[in-house]
Amino acid sequence: MTLSPASVPRFARGMRLREDPARGRWVVVGPERLFVPDEIALEVLRLLDGARGVDAIVDDLAARYHAPREAIAADVLALLDDLQAKGVVTA
Template structure:
């Protein structure tokens, strides 16, 4: 799958973002998988709603953190491409 600015993503079928209250951390769980996102990945994953494009997510994060859009875009695309390759997110 190609992940570009216009791509609209969501968590893949069977994958869930959940708070693990016992360990005080967020996790992405799925069939025979567990992914513990860092703070940056967690912010990106929270914005994956199946309606927003990658560009909209980048715009949101760039505005929220007052950071250069190209830097945010590079990080977001790298993460989402990696997660798509692992089957964690899907279009």
């Protein structure tokens, strides 16, 4: 299922974002899995709270980085679709 601007993404069951002091990075951990998000993905993942929709996430990022909303929306949806396919997020 592809996410839409109205979707409310959250971490999938067993997945969570946490700071890993040993690596000095933020990581997404889950059962037998570990992902190290890049800086852009990390900014999106920090906004996943299970209450905020994709549109609100895009609005936040567009305001914060003074970037075109359409470009951010396309990037956020592509990232979330990829993470959904990997079982990291759900909606």
